[in-house]
Amino acid sequence: MSSSLSAAEIEERIEKDSGPLNEKVIVKRSTAGTRTVYHNADDPCYNVDATGYRAGPERITRKEAQERGLAPCRGCIIGREIPETKDNELYERAKHFDPDVHDSLADVDLGGTD
């Protein structure tokens, strides 16, 4: 994983972030120049209290973060809009579906041993 994003990548990610511009987001405190993303303030993808910085994360508005050239985090902002695990579960159910045994996909037991 590269730690820096191109301007085009940042722009592309911001387009996928539909959150309100005046909503607070959080930015990890870090050494200068290494911050590239902002996180969901209500449900960040990392443990805010465990980052080890005395002051904790910085809280700024989404608008301010975007003006600083930061991109929305794929883990807790963009990622939430594309629930991959759910799609994967549906795929697993479809794969194990047996019309002789199951009435619907919901009846498929994913924990079964083949």
Ligand SMILES: [Zn+2]
């Ligand atoms: Zn995040």
